[in-house]
Each structure stands twice: as structure tokens, then as C-alpha cells.
Amino acid sequence: xxxxxHDHVVDGHAHDDHAHGHPTGIMRWVTTTNHKDIGTMYLWxxxxxxxxxxxxxxxxxxxxxxxxxxVVDPEFFNSMTTLxxxxxxxxxxxxxAVGFANWQIPMMIGAPDMAFARMNNWSFWLLPxxxxxxxxxxxxxxxxxxxxxxxxxxxxxxxxxxxxxxxFAIHILGASSIMGSINxxxxxxxxxAPGMTLMKMPMFCWTWLITAYxxxxxxxxxxxxxxxxxxxxxxxTSFFNAAGGGDPVLFQxxxxxxxxxxxxxxxxxxxGIISQILPAFSRKPLFGYASMVYATSGIAILSFxxxxxxxxxxxxxxxxxxxFMYATMLIxxxxxxxVFNWLATMWKGSIxxxxxxxxxxxxxxxxxxxxxxxxxxxxxxxxxxxxxxYYVVAHFHYVMVAGxxxxxxxxxxxxxxxxxxxxxxxxxxxxxxxxxxIFFNVTFFPMHFLGxxxxxxxxxxxxxxxxxxxxxxxxxxxxxxxSQLIFLYAVLKCVRGDGAKAPAKPWDGADTLEWTLPSPxxxxxxxxxxxxx
Amino acid sequence: MGQxxxxxxxxxxxxxxxIAGLLASPGPAWAFPEWNFQPPVTTIADQIIGLHExxxxxxxxxFVGVFGVMFYSLFKHRKSVGHQAAQFHENxxxxxxxxxxxxxxxxxxxxxxxxxxxxxxxxxSPDLTIKxxxxxxxxxxxYVQDGFGFYSNLSTPHxxxxxxxxxxxxxLLEVDxxxxxxxxxxxxxxxxxxxxxHSWWIPAFGVKQDAIPGFVRDMWFRADKPGIYRGQCAELxxxxxxxxxxxxxxxxxxxxxxxxxxxxxxxxxxxxxxxxVWDLKDLVARGETVFTANCAACHQxxxxxxxxxxxxxxxxxxxxxxxxxxxxxxxxGVVRDGKPTAMVSWKGxxxxxxxxxxxxxxxxxxxxxxxxxxxxEIKVARK
Numbered sequence: 001x002x003x004x005x006h007d008h009v010v011d012g013h014a015h016d017d018h019a020h021g022h023p024t025g026i027m028r029w030v031t032t033t034n035h036k037d038i039g040t041m042y043l044w045x046x047x048x049x050x051x052x053x054x055x056x057x058x059x060x061x062x063x064x065x066x067x068x069x070x071v072v073d074p075e076f077f078n079s080m081t082t083l084x085x086x087x088x089x090x091x092x093x094x095x096x097a098v099g100f101a102n103w104q105i106p107m108m109i110g111a112p113d114m115a116f117a118r119m120n121n122w123s124f125w126l127l128p129x130x131x132x133x134x135x136x137x138x139x140x141x142x143x144x145x146x147x148x149x150x151x152x153x154x155x156x157x158x159x160x161x162x163x164x165x166x167x168f169a170i171h172i173l174g175a176s177s178i179m180g181s182i183n184x185x186x187x188x189x190x191x192x193a194p195g196m197t198l199m200k201m202p203m204f205c206w207t208w209l210i211t212a213y214x215x216x217x218x219x220x221x222x223x224x225x226x227x228x229x230x231x232x233x234x235x236x237t238s239f240f241n242a243a244g245g246g247d248p249v250l251f252q253x254x255x256x257x258x259x260x261x262x263x264x265x266x267x268x269x270x271x272g273i274i275s276q277i278l279p280a281f282s283r284k285p286l287f288g289y290a291s292m293v294y295a296t297s298g299i300a301i302l303s304f305x306x307x308x309x310x311x312x313x314x315x316x317x318x319x320x321x322x323x324f325m326y327a328t329m330l331i332x333x334x335x336x337x338x339v340f341n342w343l344a345t346m347w348k349g350s351i352x353x354x355x356x357x358x359x360x361x362x363x364x365x366x367x368x369x370x371x372x373x374x375x376x377x378x379x380x381x382x383x384x385x386x387x388x389x390y391y392v393v394a395h396f397h398y399v400m401v402a403g404x405x406x407x408x409x410x411x412x413x414x415x416x417x418x419x420x421x422x423x424x425x426x427x428x429x430x431x432x433x434x435x436x437x438i439f440f441n442v443t444f445f446p447m448h449f450l451g452x453x454x455x456x457x458x459x460x461x462x463x464x465x466x467x468x469x470x471x472x473x474x475x476x477x478x479x480x481x482x483s484q485l486i487f488l489y490a491v492l493k494c495v496r497g498d499g500a501k502a503p504a505k506p507w508d509g510a511d512t513l514e515w516t517l518p519s520p521x522x523x524x525x526x527x528x529x530x531x532x533x
Numbered sequence: 534m535g536q537x538x539x540x541x542x543x544x545x546x547x548x549x550x551x552i553a554g555l556l557a558s559p560g561p562a563w564a565f566p567e568w569n570f571q572p573p574v575t576t577i578a579d580q581i582i583g584l585h586e587x588x589x590x591x592x593x594x595x596f597v598g599v600f601g602v603m604f605y606s607l608f609k610h611r612k613s614v615g616h617q618a619a620q621f622h623e624n625x626x627x628x629x630x631x632x633x634x635x636x637x638x639x640x641x642x643x644x645x646x647x648x649x650x651x652x653x654x655x656x657x658s659p660d661l662t663i664k665x666x667x668x669x670x671x672x673x674x675x676y677v678q679d680g681f682g683f684y685s686n687l688s689t690p691h692x693x694x695x696x697x698x699x700x701x702x703x704x705l706l707e708v709d710x711x712x713x714x715x716x717x718x719x720x721x722x723x724x725x726x727x728x729x730x731h732s733w734w735i736p737a738f739g740v741k742q743d744a745i746p747g748f749v750r751d752m753w754f755r756a757d758k759p760g761i762y763r764g765q766c767a768e769l770x771x772x773x774x775x776x777x778x779x780x781x782x783x784x785x786x787x788x789x790x791x792x793x794x795x796x797x798x799x800x801x802x803x804x805x806x807x808x809x810v811w812d813l814k815d816l817v818a819r820g821e822t823v824f825t826a827n828c829a830a831c832h833q834x835x836x837x838x839x840x841x842x843x844x845x846x847x848x849x850x851x852x853x854x855x856x857x858x859x860x861x862x863x864x865x866g867v868v869r870d871g872k873p874t875a876m877v878s879w880k881g882x883x884x885x886x887x888x889x890x891x892x893x894x895x896x897x898x899x900x901x902x903x904x905x906x907x908x909x910e911i912k913v914a915r916k
Contacts (some may be wrong), residue, residue, distance in 0.1 A: 064746055067704065068696040075842075141841045147771045154746060155729040155771055158875060160841070188759040236871055242747020243873075249745060282610075283618040291628050307898045311731060313767075314743045317751035318654045322647060329639045333632060338632045343599065346606045350618035355610075361607070365600060372592040379588060379642065381581045381649040385570065386740050388732060449568035454736040456767045459775030460695060463705045465567045509618075 030125070033117035034523060035102045038124050040419075042099030045127055047488070049091030052135075054481050056084040058106070061443075061477040063460055064470050077460035078146035079162070083134065085149030088167065088265065090173045091131055093400065096408050098123075098180045101208050103419060105184060107514035108202045110530045115186035116179075123179035130172040137162035137169075148458060151226065153240040153251050163525050164233070165225045174219040181212035181272075188212075193513070195532035199293070202512045203286060206293050207272030210300045214261045214268075217304075222258035225251060227325060249314050250376045256307035264303045266400060267367075268296060268408030271338060274360050276512065277410050278342050279525035281357035282349030283509035288341040295334035295341075302331050311510025312380050321380050328378040332371070339368055354507075355429030359410030362437050363403060370398025373448070388458075391451020397444045409436070409487065417502030420494040421520030428490040435483035442476030571676065571736045574758045574783070578739030580649045588642055597636075636706040653739075654892075656753045659721030661714065667724075667731030667744035667766065669875070670773035670830055677723075680797045683710045686826055687776050691834075694776075706763040711780035714756060715789035721753045728877065732768035735781055741767055756783040760806045773830055807884050807892075807912055813905040820893025823886045831875060836898040843875065847898035856906050858912045859891055880915070 021030050029041060059080045063071045072080070100119065106113055114120045137144040142160015145151065156163050190210050190441070192201065201209075228239040229251065238244020240251045279286045286292065308316060308324040316324070342364055351357070373395040377383050386392055417423050446469035455466045462470065493499055502519040513532075517525055573579040610616045635729040662690050664675040664682075675682035685708045692698035694705075701707070722734055726744035738754040756762070762780040784792060825834065828846075832838050836847035846852050851859050864887070866878035879887065888908045895902040 018735050067700060071694065074775065078769070078774070146771075152730060152769070155769065157872075158729065158771070184705065224545055242745075248747070283612070284620060285622040287621075288628055290623070313741045314745065315748075315752075318650065321650055321654075325646065325650070326643060329643060330636075332639060333635050336635045337628070337632055339599065341608070341628075343603050344624075344627070346603065347610065348616070348619040348621075349606070349610050350612040350616050351607060351610050352613070353607075361603075364603070368596065368599065372596060375586055375592065376585065379584060379646045381577070381646060381739070382585045382588070383655060384653070385578075385581055385585075385739060387738060387741055387768075445544075451568045452569050454571060454764070456734075456765050457776075458769045461705060461775050463703070464700060468567065491651070 038104030204272035366402030
């Protein structure tokens with residue numbers, strides 16, 4: 001491992017060993033312990049899962065294009081919504097965030113690699129088996145899990161063995177996430193270049209540090225909840241069965257104790273990426289760095305005391321409802337601080353609108369809209385009307401798609417010159433942004449209206465007054481999905497080296513350590529740590 | 534709340550007009566606009582809409598302000614217009630201000646919300662109590678003070694769902710037996726479920742309460758206007774989740790009293806003489822109705838079930854075998870490995886209904902046992 005001190009003495013040899021002893025072809029990827037290779041695999045894995053989950057979304061929107069049952073039967077439709085959620089969250093967004101962490105964290109803090117290089121390999125290679133388990137569940141008796149990604153019992157206890165495969169997949173994904181988090185925390189705390197104090201770390205590193213702690217805190221909780229589900233299903237326990245002294249609502253408490261911090265796990269790395277992009281293209285330092293760190297920590301801490309706002313209609317006591325409503329509303333304060341800081345970063349800057357910046361501004365605009373609907377949903381009496389309707393679907397797609405996903409697109413365009421040594425095609429990038437931005441809103445904005453008018457979520461067929469908006473949403477969804485092929489093409493162009501050669505620092509406003517490296521970044525970087533002043 | 538509702542109404546009208554213009558299609562004759570809340574018929578629903586509009590407008594003002602600043606910056610602070618970047622990166626005063634002001638705004642949102650929550654949770658002194666039970670996939674309404682009750686099933690014909698017939702006006706939002714309540718009465722609902730979690734929701738009443746198996750939750754509403762109000766199950770409850778609507782008919786006090794009398798009368802009349810000996814033909818005819826309402830969702834009208842999930846009755850060994858075994862299955866449900874299955878106990882149906890449905894299954898499709906099961910046999914088996 002190149003981080004071992006004596007490597008510095010025999011620097012040249014370390015490279016030679018590499019050239020000779022390193023496996024090639026598929027074995028290079030299976031055995032690699034290099035953070036860049038692993039980052040690449042994470043990112044491609046998440047893109048493949050994004051396509052798979054996207055095909056499920058296509059199926060859902062095709063069925064909902066018109067009232068009546070046309071494309072699939074209701075049970076399969078339920079499997080589609082369930083697996084779409086699980087795959088997008090655990091297969092697409094989370095691994096993409098870890099992919100960014102793998103590529104960027106060592107380069108941004110001046111480290112040679114991740115702290116635990118072999119564990120890094122293992123945390124990636126746990127993902128494909130989990131994905132295979134999820135896919136296999138479509139072919140077992142009873143079909144894939146169809147009780148919603150939240151797996152609420154007793155419905156999930158009734159279901160066939162597809163649910164067991166899903167539970168095992170969640171166990172594996174959780175183990176992978178925990179290992180990834182341990183790696184990230186250790187790297188960030190121990191491998192920073194001399195002079196880089198915690199409060200000098202790039203914001204992306206800070207948001208990932210906090211995310212990693214959240215993951216370690218809540219993934220075991222999810223593992224516990226689904227294990228109890230498994231024993232309820234097969235070994236006669238009654239954790240969630242009233243007839244045996246249990247309580248179905250207990251599952252919801254435990255699940256959302258994981259589930260709400262999970263929401264921030266999905267968005268905090270995206271906040272970090274945005275906090276790198278906005279200063280770079282405004283040519284101005286990030287405004288309020290310290291308050292950003294405090295706001296992010298504040299969001300993380302609050303995320304542990306708001307879980308029951310997902311359960312306002314389960315019949316909580318009045319005092320409980322008031323507590324969870326107030327706590328949830330409070331999240332608006334640190335989130336507002338972040339948004340204001342981002343705007344102040346742009347204020348009086350010298351702004352240019354390359355693709356990463358477009359995605360960052362798109363993020364800012366649409367994520368804030370999702371934040372406002374979140375605030376409206378926090379108001380319990382209003383939530384009672386919106387709970388389990390399309391309003392909620394609209395809300396979380398504004399924060400997950402226009403939030404996390406847009407940030408990841410922006411981050412990809414931002415860093416792909418460093419990753420591949422080739423500039424992306426600016427024109428393609430801009431077309432990708434505008435099509436995504438427009439079709440995203442065509443898809444999800446009407447869902448607010450559907451929710452207001454009273455359309456429940458997770459239904460394969462609907463009453464006729466919902467027909468117009470559903471048709472518009474479906475058209476938008478097909479447009480949004482197809483627009484992502486442009487992204488794939490733009491990325492492949494860079495990977496093939498088809499484009500202008502990237503300089504070491506293509507963005508004149510960027511100031512983090514990765515831009516001091518040549519493009520593409522060498523296989524091993526910072527074997528001698530840089531000194532940060 | 535009056536002021537806000539007026540603003541809201543003006544906004545709604547404006548919005549309705551602009552959307553109708555945008556869509557440029559002949560406006561469908563729905564009773565409510567499909568982009569906003571259904572017209573409220575309870576105080577709570579009205580307060581919810583008022584709260585929503587109040588907070589919505591605060592959000593709109595903040596949104597316009599914040600993004601006004603952003604777009605100003607985007608146009609004026611561009612490199613292409615020659616703007617030089619300033620290098621400031623903090624300002625404690627500004628940061629304190631934009632932490633404290635949002636907090637104060639939240640207080641103004643929390644206060645009216647708290648008042649509404651307290652009102653929503655006050656289920657004391659109801660005029661009428663109805664027990665609501667969610668089942669896969671129908672509702673049961675039990676008028677506990679009057680002693681009658683009934684199931685409420687989707688009444689949209691299957692042909693409309695699979696696009697073989699034109700869809701009716703209340704497609705998927707119509708039931709055979711709606712819940713009926715008197716106007717102006719405080720109705721307390723005791724809500725539970727028989728199998729999985731469901732959720733009872735009427736948007737116009739502003740009530741949504743999960744129905745949780747093994748637990749009873751309560752909530753209330755007081756409908757101000759007679760009429761028919763429609764909602765749907767709001768918690769994913771399996772295959773037919775999209776097909777278990779909720780319909781409440783709010784009647785005037787007099788009409789309600791009349792309906793109540795009819796129900797009680799029916800109760801006496803429908804109390805079939807358990808000793809009566811039925812013809813095979815009559816039992817099969819009655820059994821078909823019972824089957825359609827209770828069994829067909831899983832076992833299918835064809836009796837072929839759903840392979841892998843719900844067993845076929847057509848040609849089934851239980852159905853064509855000794856009748857005692859089948860009676861036992863229907864009365865007790867099927868328990869596998871100590872766990873109840875989707876085949877629950879049907880003890881809740883009357884002896885006559887059970888006798889009829891069992892006879893129907895034994896003499897339909899390819900099953901020709903020629904045997905009639907009499908209500909008296911069910912009565913004996915119940916012991």
C-alpha cells in the first residue's frame with residue numbers, strides 16, 4: 001500500500017511494482033484497492049442501477065398514462081413502485097455518493113488513497129450480489145416485494161419470498177455502507193495533508209464526514225428492523241403482530257428512525273458537491289464556511305428527532321404530534337442558512353454558466369421548492385391531507401431527483417476533466433441540463449396538483465378527475481428518462497478521450513487540492529503529502 | 534381565518550382560469566377542480582385549507598424574494614458583463630439575521646397549526662359512533678349503538694377497469710353500501726383493520742386515519758352539508774389497494790332517521806330463519822352474490838384463483854371433498870405453520886350466507902357435487 005511510509009523512500013519502485021505485478025483485464029477491477037478504480041466502479045454501478053430503476057419508473061408511468069389497467073397487473077405494479085424506490089435509494093443515489101467520495105476525498109485532502117484500501121474493495125463488491133438478489137426476487141414464487149420500499153408489516157409479512165431476498169439485500173447493502181463510512185471517517189480524520197485542519201477541509205469532505213456518521217448510526221437500526229421482520233415472517237416471533245403482543249406501528253417507528261436520517265444521507269453529499277461548484281463558477285470563496293459546517297451538523301442532529309412526521313396519520317398522541325411537528329419545522333432553519341449561504345456565495349461574484357454551474361443553480365432552485373413543500377408537509381393538519389398522496393411523491397422527487405441527482409450530474413461534469421483528462425462536450429452538457437430541467441418539472445410539478453386534488457400514491461389506476469395531470473406527468477417522465485442518454489453519451493465521449501484535452505485546472509475559480517494534480521489524475525497521487533497553508 | 538379564505542378563493546379563481554386556459558380543453562364536469570383541495574364540508578377541513586393557503590403564501594413570498602436575489606445576481610454579477618468577483622466570505626450580522634428571522638416566521642406558522650391539531654384530537658361527546666374496519670379490500674361499517682352494520686365494496690364493474698366498457702362518472706370512487714351519517718352530527722369513528730394496515734380518508738372532511746390491525750384508533754368529523762363524499766384507502770394494503778374506495782353519504786336528520794329505520798327493519802327481515810331448509814338452486818343463487826362480494830377478489834370470479842398466491846376453488850380437493858372439511862376451512866380460516874394466511878376466518882357472515890357460498894362453490898365451474906349445505910349445518914359447525 002502506497003500509504004506505508006517506506007514507499008516514499010522507494011518511490012520509483014512502488015510504481016514499478018505496479019506496472020509489473022498488477023492484474024489486468026477484469027481481475028484489475030476485481031482485485032483493485034485503488035480509490036480511483038473503486039470510485040469508478042461505484043459510479044458505473046450506480047448509473048446502471050439508475051437505468052434499471054428508471055425502467056421501473058417507465059413501467060409505472062406507462063400504466064398511469066391513462067385511467068384503467070393497460071400495461072401491468074396491480075401486483076406487478078406494486079413491485080415496480082417498491083423496487084423503484086429501493087433501487088434508486090440504495091442502488092443509485094447512495095453508491096453514487098460513495099463513488100464521488102472515493103474519487104474526491106483522497107485528492108481533496110492530499111491523501112494517497114483511502115485509509116482501508118482492501119475494505120474499500122470489499123464494500124464495493126458487496127453491492128453487485130445485493131443488486132442480483134433484488135433482481136432475482138422477480139423470478140421467485142409470489143414475485144418481488146410489493147409492500148412499498150418501506151416494507152410495512154403486516155403487508156410485508158403476508159408477501160412471498162421476494163421479500164426475504166429484499167431483506168437479505170438490505171443487510172448486504174447496509175454492511176457495505178457501514179464499511180464505506182468507517183473508511184471515509186478514518187481517511188478524513190487521519191490522512192489529511194499537514195496544515196489542513198478540520199475547519200480547512202473542503203465542504204464536500206465535511207458533508208461526507210457527517211453523512212458517514214449518520215450512516216453508522218442508522219444502518220444497524222434498519223438491519224434490526226428488517227431482521228425482526230424476517231423472524232416475524234419465518235420464526236414465529238410477533239414483534240409487529242398484535243395477536244402475539246406486538247405492534248405493527250413499532251416497525252414504522254424503528255424504520256423511520258433509520259429513514260429520516262437516511263433522507264439526509266442522500267442529500268448531504270449533494271450539498272457538499274454544490275458547495276464546491278458554486279464558489280468555483282462564482283470565482284469567490286464559499287460564503288459562511290463555518291456556519292455551513294454548523295448548519296450541516298445541525299441538520300444531522302435534528303434528523304434523529306423528527307422521524308414520526310412520516311407517521312402523523314398512525315394515531316400518535318397529541319403531545320407527540322406537537323413535538324414532531326415543531327422539531328420538523330426547525331429543520332427549515334439550518335437548511336435556510338445553507339441556501340442563503342449559497343446565494344451569498346454567488347452574490348457579487350463573477351459568474352459563468354458552464355454545465356456544472358447550471359446543474360448547481362437548478363439544484364438550488366428546485367431543491368428549495370422541495371424544501372418549501374417539506375415545510376408545508378411538516379404542518380400536521382395539512383400533512384393529514386397530504387399523507388400518502390402524490391403531493392408527497394412530488395415533494396421527495398424534488399429533493400431527491402432535482403436535489404441529489406442534479407448535484408451528482410453537476411459533480412460529474414465538474415470533475416470528469418480530472419477523472420478522464422478530457423473536457424466534456426459543453427453543448428451536450430447544456431442540452432442535457434435543459435432537457436432534464438424541463439422534463440423534470442413536467443413530470444413532477446403536476447404531482448403537487450394530483451396530491452392536492454386527493455390522488456393516493458401507490459395505486460395502479462385512478463379516478464377520472466386525475467387523468468389530465470397523470471398524462472402530462474407520464475409524458476414528462478419519458479422525456480426525462482430519454483434525456484439521460486445524452487448524459488451517458490457525454491460521459492462516454494470523455495472516457496474515450498473524444499474531446500479537448502483537460503488542463504490540470506479547467507475551472508479558474510476552483511481552489512481545492514485535486515486541481516493541483518495533472519489531468520487525468522495519476523493512478524497514485526499525493527504519495528508525498530502537499531502542505532496546506 | 535376569514536381574510537385568508539377570501540384571498541384563497543380569489544387565488545383559486547385566478548388559478549382555475551389560467552389553468553383552464555392553458556389546457557385549452559373543454560372543462561370536464563367534475564364537482565371540484567382537479568388541482569386544488571376538494572371543497573371542505575367540515576370545520577377541520579376548512580381550517581386545513583386555510584392553514585395551507587396561509588403557509589403557501591408565506592412560502593411564495595420567501596421564494597420570490599430569495600430567487601429574486603439569485604436571478605438579480607445571475608444577471609448582474611456575470612463574468613460576461615464584466616463583473617469582478619468580490620472576495621468577502623462571511624458577515625456575522627447577516628448570518629445571525631437569516632437564522633433568527635426564519636425561526637420567527639416558523640412561530641407564526643406553528644401557532645395556528647397547534648390550534649387546529651388540538652381541535653382535530655378532541656373526540657369527546659360524539660352524537661354517533663361508528664366502528665370502521667378495513668379488510669383486504671373492502672370496508673366494514675358497524676353502527677355500534679344501533680346494532681347493524683355492513684360491508685362496503687367497490688361497485689365499479691370490472692369491465693370498466695380493464696377498458697372493456699366506458700368509465701362511469703364516479704369510476705373507482707363508488708361503492709355498493711356507503712357509510713351514511715346525519716348532517717351536523719359529531720361522528721366519532723373507531724378505526725381498526727382485520728388484516729393489514731389501511732387508511733380511512735375522506736378529503737372533504739379533512740380526516741385520514743390509519744386502520745391498524747389489533748389496535749383501535751379514533752377520530753371524528755362533523756359534516757356541515759348533505760351530499761355524497763368520496764375518498765380512497767390511503768395506505769398501501771396489497772394488490773387491490775387502488776380499488777377500495779370510501780363513500781360517505783351525509784343525509785338530513787330526517788332522511789337519516791328514515792335510513793336508520795330501514796336498516797333496523799332489514800336487520801329483522803334479513804335475519805334468515807336458521808332452521809329453514811333451502812333448495813339447492815336458491816342457495817347457489819344467493820351464494821353467487823356472497824361469493825362476488827367476499828371471495829372473488831382472491832379466488833377470482835372464475836374460481837381459478839391466482840397461481841402461487843390464491844388457490845383455485847375450481848376442482849379443489851377441499852371444495853369437492855367432504856363438506857365438513859370445507860365448512861371448517863371457511864369458518865376458521867387457514868393457518869399455516871402457526872400463522873394466519875390470507876384465507877381468514879369468515880365467521881362474521883351469517884349461517885345462511887355461509888351455507889349459500891359453500892353450496893355455490895361446490896356446484897359451480899367444474900364442481901358438481903350436487904350437495905346443498907344447509908344453514909343448520911353451519912350453526913352446528915360453529916360450536
